[in-house]
Amino acid sequence: MSLARFLVKRALQGVLVVWGVVTVVFGLRFISPGDPANVLLPPDVDPQVRQQVIAELGLNKPLHVQYFEFVAGIPVGDLGLSLVTRTPVTGRVLSKVPATLELAIAATVVAVVIAIPLGVVSATRRHEPADYGATLFSLLGISTPNFWLGVMLIIVLAVQLDLFPTSQRPIGLDGVFGLLVAGQVGNAVDGLLAWAWHITLPAVTLGTYFTALITRLTRSGMLDELGKTYVRAARAKGLPETLTRYRHALRNTLIPVITVVGLQLGTLIGGAVITEAVFAWPGLGTLIINSINARDWPVLQGSLIIVAVGFVLVNILVDTLYAYVNPQVAFD
């Protein structure tokens, strides 16, 4: 199958997946307890006022009409109006994407920077103290709940030692970029520092599980590669050990690792919910939590659709590259 056909096929599958997400979320809306009107209005509201508000929000229309209206809006980017603020959902959700993307990418950077060297050391010094240390670190990282780690980091590093702020995102990378374009280089540098200072704790919190995962993956991949014939051949040829390890074995190890990193990026975008709530980070996660509390279904649906689209795109990208690089995996 050609690349073009593969892409078309995956794009169509992606559309189906997003449609499925929309339908499931819409279905959940009608089986979940809590009428949005009862959350928006206190119990003592005059029943007539309640009816008027319900009509104004369009909540009195039949289910299938609400569903088709919602689905029909998606291709033109219209995700409806928020029940709480009555503002368009599309703009509101998209404005939260950069914050979450920044967090996911920063967490990935934290993970990759720590995990790959750690995994390599662990594999090359197998059964030595360094390996045991790395293993212990991975175990702790995998078994520590995100929210607990976040709260602990805040209490120790922010409140006790006063090294980092506990919350907020004073400026985004887009803001830094804007300052740079406007020629305010000094402010842009200050902005970048403020950004890095604020994102460190959330990124470490979100990235810890991921770090542990990649450490283990790099370790086992590296051990696999080091035991293969070509490594032994290279050694037999008399190639320096460093060259064998890092130019040959590590490079082969990184292929599956990078695939996992790509796929996990999607998970991180979705999994940032708890971390964002702990750090009051103004991204999709915080928006999702707040819209669940407020039963603001259009905003919740919009956020989940964006997460689903992001997930699908990352998957297609990773699959395409993987198939392209490895002829054993055909485009099918």
Place this chain on the structure above:
Amino acid sequence: MTADDRLDRRAFLKLTGGAATTAALAGCSGTGGSEGEGGGSTEASTDSGGESTEMSTETSESGGSESTGDFPVTIVQGNMPSGLDPHDHRETPTDVVMLHAYEGVLTRTADGTITEALATGYERVDGENTVTFTIREDVPFHNGDTLTPDDVAYSINRIVQEDVGFASPQRDQLAGVTGAEATDETTVTVQNDGLNPIVFSEFATYCDVMQQSWVEERSKAEVGQQMNGTGPFQLESYTEDEEVVFTPFENYWGDAVEVTELTFRAASEAGTRVNQLLQGEADVIVNVPPQEVQRVNDNSGTRIAAAPSTRIIYNAMRYDVEPFSSQQFRQAMNYAVDLNSIVENVLGGFGSPTGQPTLESFVGHNPDVEPYPYDPDEAERLVEESGHAGVEIELNTPVGRYLKDLEIAQAVAGFIDELPNVSATVRQRDFGSLVDELLTGNIEDKPPWYLIGWGEATFDGGLVMTALLTSDGALSSWSNEEFDSLLADAGDQSGDTREATLQEANALAHDQAPWVFLNRQYSVYGVSERVAWEPRSDERIDASAMTPQ
């Protein structure tokens, strides 16, 4: 083959790096565009304005001790306002933000007393169902225009008349008010559908005044994104979901404020709010849970400030199902619960016991009615007398809606379960579905025994009892002819006569025991030591009353 393979892998690695960079760049550059698309020009410009303001705030905050005259205050609530239209919301967090920019004709002092704001006088017109307000002169709006009685009348009509604006969810907060008009250069006359004994009480709590021409020149969405009131603070920037920033309004008609910049933010997690306070990122935070009180008090720069709120917590019992249909049984439930112990041990002292539906300092509170004493022997005796010994009952409670709601419910059920002749359990409920059941209008849909809370910012016991205990009250699961007729009488009375009728109704409710009477909830705030401020019963956080200390 091998050569190809290697080439491919190298190409792959390059590509992956490139893709990551592209994604990062797309993420950055995509922002500006998408914000502009979604929110329109207003939002985009506020956004960038907000960002630069935040940057400068950050610098001034991190400077620690402020130079003379610089007194920024940050307030962190659980939720951001649902928009900036003062007539289109129904929640306390939004109200707290609104009251800094918008004012009503009347207001309340910290102890709940009604006092003048934009009106300089208010009176009933004898023999007619109308009241008049004399409007203060030379009051400027934030845009420089002067307040007129027409603006006041328009604001009232915008709430109570759907054709003037929209279906305002506040219409029944001005219950009984049918419309208003400016009758001369300083007077607004308000029509009521009857005597409306609580009309001034309503206007002291609700009805923010907006400028008619300003509202009419703007779309509904714009009114929800901008502000133009007469209050002591004017809007500096608004970033939806993130923050609202105010600066003092220099031409304010009243006393000048000391706060130089006022910022509202939100964090839904109580722990996050407490950490923000301890770290100095917030100056006032709402709803500090009892288990965090110690941390706030132990920290050198922060303290706890608590005040009785207007919210009452109770366990309603359905009068139409056994065993709750028996008055003896309902009284027994009250005797079985050690309320003082719950207030002390569950709420950490942040609550006070109640014995009637109307709270202290409310109109109609009966000072002669005491909470039920803890008397398990009497409870056991009354259960025997009611003929329901050996019954099993289940308490439905929401979780996380009120201060320590689940823990209170568990304590109540625990005390009752200790009676040898009753066994009680707790059933945790989602608040939304519990309220759905309470609001259907059919008593059969309600659980027989449930915990719920009720806040009443008007300080009027008549409104509380009508909604919660009359036969057709919005949230009632009780029916008693004598009680209904007392409340009906109070609707046609005013002053001391009405007060006496309501006191009688409270005494009747105590004896009939339609509820297990529980606690008055306290509002518990965390406050920075650099801010002098006392909390209020009506949950208003008024920054114009804050001074440096």
